[in-house]
Amino acid sequence: MVDSPEQDRVESGDYSDREDADRDGFGPSTVQDDVILELKNLRTYFQTSYGTVKAVDGVSYHVKRGETLGVVGESGSGKSVTALSIMRLVPSPPGYIVGGEVILDGQNVLDLSDSEMAKIRGSKVGMILQDPMTALNPVFNIENQVGEAIRIHQNLKGQSLVDKIIHSLRQVRIPAAESRMKDYPHQLSGGMRQRVVGAISISCAPIVLIADEPTTALDVTIQAGYLRLLKEIQAETGVGIIFITHDFGIVAKMCDRVAVMYAGRIVETGDVRQIFNEPSHPYSEALLASVPKLEERTQRLYSIEGQPPPLFDLPPGCPFAPRCEYAQDVCREAYPVRFEIDANHTASCWKLLDFDISKADPEELAAAQSVSVTAAAEEQLQEAEAVAD
Amino acid sequence: MTTIQERIQQKEGIQPLDVNAEVILETRGLAKHFELAGGFLGFGNKPTLKAVDGIDVVVRAGETVGLVGESGCGKSTTAKLLLGLEKPTAGQIFFKGEDFTKMSRAAKRDYRKNVQAVFQDPWSSLNPRMRVQSIVAEPLQIVTKMTKGEIKARVSEVLEEVGLNAYQANLYPHEFSGGQRQRIGVARALALNPEVMVLDEPVSALDVSIRAQILNLLVDLQKEHNLAYLMIAHNLATVRYMCHTTAVMYLGSIKEIGDSEPIFSNPLHPYTQALISAALPSHPDIEREEIILPGEVPSPVDPPSGCTFNPRCPVKIGDVCEQWAPGLTEEETSHWVSCHLYGDAKERFDAGEAIPAAAVEDDA
Ligand SMILES: Nc1ncnc2c1ncn2[C@@H]1O[C@H](COP(=O)(O)OP(=O)(O)OP(=O)(O)O)[C@@H](O)[C@H]1O
Ligand SMILES: Nc1ncnc2c1ncn2[C@@H]1O[C@H](COP(=O)(O)OP(=O)(O)OP(=O)(O)O)[C@@H](O)[C@H]1O
Ligand code: SF4
Ligand code: SF4
Numbered sequence: 178m179v180d181s182p183e184q185d186r187v188e189s190g191d192y193s194d195r196e197d198a199d200r201d202g203f204g205p206s207t208v209q210d211d212v213i214l215e216l217k218n219l220r221t222y223f224q225t226s227y228g229t230v231k232a233v234d235g236v237s238y239h240v241k242r243g244e245t246l247g248v249v250g251e252s253g254s255g256k257s258v259t260a261l262s263i264m265r266l267v268p269s270p271p272g273y274i275v276g277g278e279v280i281l282d283g284q285n286v287l288d289l290s291d292s293e294m295a296k297i298r299g300s301k302v303g304m305i306l307q308d309p310m311t312a313l314n315p316v317f318n319i320e321n322q323v324g325e326a327i328r329i330h331q332n333l334k335g336q337s338l339v340d341k342i343i344h345s346l347r348q349v350r351i352p353a354a355e356s357r358m359k360d361y362p363h364q365l366s367g368g369m370r371q372r373v374v375g376a377i378s379i380s381c382a383p384i385v386l387i388a389d390e391p392t393t394a395l396d397v398t399i400q401a402g403y404l405r406l407l408k409e410i411q412a413e414t415g416v417g418i419i420f421i422t423h424d425f426g427i428v429a430k431m432c433d434r435v436a437v438m439y440a441g442r443i444v445e446t447g448d449v450r451q452i453f454n455e456p457s458h459p460y461s462e463a464l465l466a467s468v469p470k471l472e473e474r475t476q477r478l479y480s481i482e483g484q485p486p487p488l489f490d491l492p493p494g495c496p497f498a499p500r501c502e503y504a505q506d507v508c509r510e511a512y513p514v515r516f517e518i519d520a521n522h523t524a525s526c527w528k529l530l531d532f533d534i535s536k537a538d539p540e541e542l543a544a545a546q547s548v549s550v551t552a553a554a555e556e557q558l559q560e561a562e563a564v565a566d
Numbered sequence: 567m568t569t570i571q572e573r574i575q576q577k578e579g580i581q582p583l584d585v586n587a588e589v590i591l592e593t594r595g596l597a598k599h600f601e602l603a604g605g606f607l608g609f610g611n612k613p614t615l616k617a618v619d620g621i622d623v624v625v626r627a628g629e630t631v632g633l634v635g636e637s638g639c640g641k642s643t644t645a646k647l648l649l650g651l652e653k654p655t656a657g658q659i660f661f662k663g664e665d666f667t668k669m670s671r672a673a674k675r676d677y678r679k680n681v682q683a684v685f686q687d688p689w690s691s692l693n694p695r696m697r698v699q700s701i702v703a704e705p706l707q708i709v710t711k712m713t714k715g716e717i718k719a720r721v722s723e724v725l726e727e728v729g730l731n732a733y734q735a736n737l738y739p740h741e742f743s744g745g746q747r748q749r750i751g752v753a754r755a756l757a758l759n760p761e762v763m764v765l766d767e768p769v770s771a772l773d774v775s776i777r778a779q780i781l782n783l784l785v786d787l788q789k790e791h792n793l794a795y796l797m798i799a800h801n802l803a804t805v806r807y808m809c810h811t812t813a814v815m816y817l818g819s820i821k822e823i824g825d826s827e828p829i830f831s832n833p834l835h836p837y838t839q840a841l842i843s844a845a846l847p848s849h850p851d852i853e854r855e856e857i858i859l860p861g862e863v864p865s866p867v868d869p870p871s872g873c874t875f876n877p878r879c880p881v882k883i884g885d886v887c888e889q890w891a892p893g894l895t896e897e898e899t900s901h902w903v904s905c906h907l908y909g910d911a912k913e914r915f916d917a918g919e920a921i922p923a924a925a926v927e928d929d930a
């Protein structure tokens with residue numbers, strides 16, 4: 178409920194009194210120190226008749242145990258292809274993982290054989306793809322559906338399988354799991370169905386769970402229930418969650434850290450507060466300014482005009498330049514290098530280097546140019562290199 | 567170089583509401599009950615589904631009224647009633663004071679011209695085999711006696727107004743992005759120069775980063791033409807941004823209605839309070855105590871007696887809630903609520919007053 182102290186806080190912007198306390202409304206933070214998934218310079222391209230689609234072009238991010246990473250960005254920016262690459266489920270042809278590493282629990286999954294990968298999928302890394310309300314098959318009972326998910330990965334039969342099913346259902350707090358598991362989906366309430374989907378996704382105790390827009394079509398109260406369930410599962414199992422979404426509200430509520438994607442790359446990463454309080458890439462700033470607030474009436478939204486560039490024909494330079502309020506010549510000539518604003522907070526934008534290409538580290542600058550650069554930028558690049566030498 | 571904040575400052579948001587503006591559209595006791603197939607072995611009464619069950623809304627020139635509520639509460643059915651796509655079971659619709667059912671044929675035609683719609687899905691609401699020119703021209707051809715040349719000129723004019731280029735008139739819908747397609751939908755609705763637009767979830771299907779484009783377009787068009795909007799949305803923040811007036815629906819009826827500001831800053835109805843508490847925050851530091859409602863929305867075929875929210879209401883005050891249906895009462899200036907927490911219904915009920923036949927009007 179919007180009570181008046183909260184109202185005051187919203188108006189004054191003063192949240193200082195709740196720095197550490199229960200800050201996401203879901204209890205204390207569950208983040209631990211060990212990194213359980215790390216992407217290094219991942220590149221996934223599609224070979225199509227109209228050209229090479231650089232859907233994921235040098236993406237690096239990581240997830241710690243118990244942590245939720247939000248991946249946000251415009252439609253087509255490569256969020257789902259990144260997730261599919263982690264699972265090694267990119268359809269091939271036309272898709273190829275052409276570079277980088279995906280280190281899951283200390284192991285680069287891109288080195289595994291197909292059969293080794295099949296074992297990891299669902300057991301170490303799980304994915305919730307669909308709308309949780311429609312993910313269940315109406316003709317099978319709950320026992321069958323949860324059992325099926327377990328059997329794919331674990332060689333359990335008879336009573337031990339039943340025990341495992343009951344354990345999974347209890348984990349998501351389904352009351353009277355023994356009798357409830359005989360029910361069919363239509364006999365369950367919406368909230369119960371969500372819990373069953375949750376039980377399926379954690380039945381093999383994954384260490385990383387990828388949720389790709391699982392709640393877009395849901396009503397407010399049902400969505401809230403589902404998000405709460407995910408957090409409960411996380412608190413209990415320490416699973417690391419990658420939450421792919423368009424919705425900054427979900428990010429605000431669920432995520433510890435955020436990666437903002439644009440045209441196949443991460444343009445900004447930071448702690449959730451850093452991103453909300455000090456968005457440093459113009460695209461992040463624009464996105465945040467384009468969403469209305471519930472807590473106070475927004476006078477006027479910012480609208481990002483135009484569309485993202487086609488990924489098979491990226492112009493040299495910053496792909497956001499045609500839509501960016503701040504763009505200068507250098508932006509159209511060379512892809513911006515990553516700049517560290519603060520600990521854990523980086524963004525790739527020339528504005529942060531005062532639009533001065535000579536301030537860029539030559540090595541990083543060269544690495545950032547995956548697309549060919551203009552002759553002018555090439556020259557500047559060489560000059561910059563000469564200066565550095 | 568203009569910063570994003572400066573750019574925002576240059577533009578205006580919704581215009582303040584003129585409370586003396588002409589009432590364009592009004593509904594009184596508007597209801598739609600669907601008769602369902604079935605009934606016991608084909609005998610007896612067929613079950614009826616009360617999709618919309620008596621709603622009163624007023625929309626003035628230049629005003630946006632938002633209808634919010636969860637899936638199935640009757641928002642789209644209300645829109646269809648206003649658009650003449652469904653026939654009301656009961657109640658009336660007035661256009662500038664005139665009762666629709668008593669209108670002459672010509673006046674009805676005028677009504678249809680003046681009340682236009684923009685739907686949710688820009689992918690399915692535009693005919694894929696028609697060029698944009700024909701899509702936007704269609705209502706003009708059907709309703710007006712304009713010449714080909716005039717129609718062409720009008721199409722270019724509205725396309726420009728929604729931010730598209732006249733040359734794009736020759737393209738097909740699939741050649742546009744989602745945001746552009748929704749612009750085409752708005753252009754089509756705008757072509758006849760209507761006084762009211764019914765907007766049924768106009769941005770829900772769009773990418774978050776382009777939603778603002780369409781919302782701002784609607785804000786600007788409203789200012790330009792003094793349009794009245796009835797806007798359906800389930801995103802509460804969008805409603806707060808767009809709407810002067812907000813109506814919260816539950817099971818076919820309005821539980822709370824009034825100026826948007828008090829409704830959002832001081833929601834009175836327990837359902838509105840729960841809805842707002844469950845909405846996503848706009849900042850990670852905002853923490854709302856979520857009011858979790860037990861159970862699910864009951865079937866509109868067999869709605870609960872008394873207050874239809876009573877089986878889920880966390881603050882239900884007693885038997886009065888199960889037996890007396892609360893009416894809408896003005897608890898604060900321009901802020902109506904339908905709940906026995908307000909007014910003296912409980913005292914009257916406990917004192918043994920006879921059960922009123924219709925809704926209880928509390929003396930607030
Ligand atoms: N099978 C494919 N063949 C060719 N291009 C593809 C294929 N799959 C994806 N792409 C392209 O890869 C890019 C990234 O797509 P992706 O699905 O990752 O976007 P996204 O960020 O998840 O978008 P959304 O928010 O709409 O889900 C898009 O430009 C898309 O067209
Ligand atoms: N033609 C119809 N026949 C029978 N029932 C109908 C019909 N149209 C709608 N309904 C029912 O009327 C109720 C209200 O539906 P409506 O489409 O107005 O809801 P809504 O508020 O627009 O929901 P949503 O947010 O899902 O769009 C629902 O229970 C729906 O199933
Ligand atoms: S690099 Fe230039 S164009 Fe790209 S986001 Fe930064 S300022 Fe804008
Ligand atoms: S009338 Fe009673 S049951 Fe209905 S909302 Fe008010 S307190 Fe709750």
Ligand SMILES: [Mg+2]
Nearest residue numbers: 256257258389
């Ligand atoms: Mg996707």
Ligand SMILES: [Mg+2]
Nearest residue numbers: 641642643766
């Ligand atoms: Mg609807």
